[in-house]
Amino acid sequence: MKIVHSAFVFTIGFTVGLSAATTMAADLQPDSPTTGAGTVQSGSREQVISQQTETNLAGNRLVTGRVKEIRGNQMEVDIGNPKSLYIPLKPAADKGQTFKPGDIIIITLNDNNALVDYHRPGETSHHQVIEGKLQTPLTVGLDKAVIVTPEGTKTFVVAERAKSTLASIPIGVSAVFLADETGQLVDAQPGGLSAAADAAKSHRAPIKGAHEQLRAVFRGAGPEGRLKISEGGREREVQFRPPLEKLDRIKPGQEVVLLLDEQGYVLEIATPDVIPVR
Incomplete structure (x- = not known):
């Protein structure tokens, strides 16, 4: 993703604008995430996980931004697009994290632009990838998912932001699921690990704002x-x-x-x- 800071050029001058744009891009460049055996394709503000890793599903995108404003239970994040990205504060509250305006943040989106999770730069995500099949439809309120895995049947709480994603996974079909540090499911892809890797190679829509x-x-x-x-x-x-x-x-x-x-x-x-x- 290439970010053009045209405002700097027109209001301050080409030389100063270029220097400012370069400084901002460097400031927002995220540290390399822990990716296991996966492959990361890097851009100025975006990193694409092209192969499944120990902490991310194939197709996940790590987008670097800056917190602009916190209002109520939402954060407004500048990711270099004309429109800001709005994300809920609940994932941070669940993990005991706090953010303030000006903080750099790395947001994980799936291949459908849905929010998966977010972290601070340099912070290792302790996610868990689970391969299995949904045994039953999600419970009332879409709060829990029962998954049949090679290690046995397990029940997971579904994070609010992932309910629509989990609800789209067919019953009895092989899929991969992603749990965050709190043990809640935050993402899923049908078809198992090989299918998820193939899907990651397909065309992805540009980020228009996950929310x-x-x-x-x-x-x-x-x-x-x-x-x-x-x-x-x-x-x-x-x-x-x-x-x-x-x-x-x-x-x-x-x-x-x-x-x-x-x-x-x-x-x-x-x-x-x-x-x-x-």
Whole structure:
């Protein structure tokens, strides 16, 4: 991925702009991650895992950015794209980590641009790759997954951000799953290790932002798994995967900020009392 900092050239001058752009690129260059036997293809802000490793699935991308702002339960991260990347704070809270504006962060996305995890530069990720098959559909609320592995049947908690990914894995089909440091499943790919490696070689869509931030007015709970909102004076419904934190504390007519995943499902709800107006 090539990042062009045109603003430096036009407002400060070519020589100074080039120097500033070079300094920023060097500042955001991540340390080499622990990848086991896998292969990493490096860019200025992105590293692609082309083969499955001990800590990542093939096709995962490590994107380096800088925390711009923390508002409520979300972080806004500058990754060099016109649009910022919005990620939930919960993964950091689960691991006892804290971030502040200005911090460098390495975000792991899967081949569908869904958030897998994030870490600080130089921090080793203690992930676990599991090969197996889903024994049953995900439990009510998509909270748990029962996987048949060569070592026996195991039950895992599914991280909120990975529920849509896990729900797309067919029952009884060989797949690879990724668990983070807390033991929660954060990613999955159907087809087993060889198929995942082949998929990693295919074309990947450019990063458009793993999550989208939507400002709206809450109008009430719709049918099961849906919210009624008003956006720009137009009312519509958006889906979420229950349970959704803070839903029982939101009142009709209240302004909200919704964090949507790549499939349009609501991951987080924030309110003006914790998100200042710009």
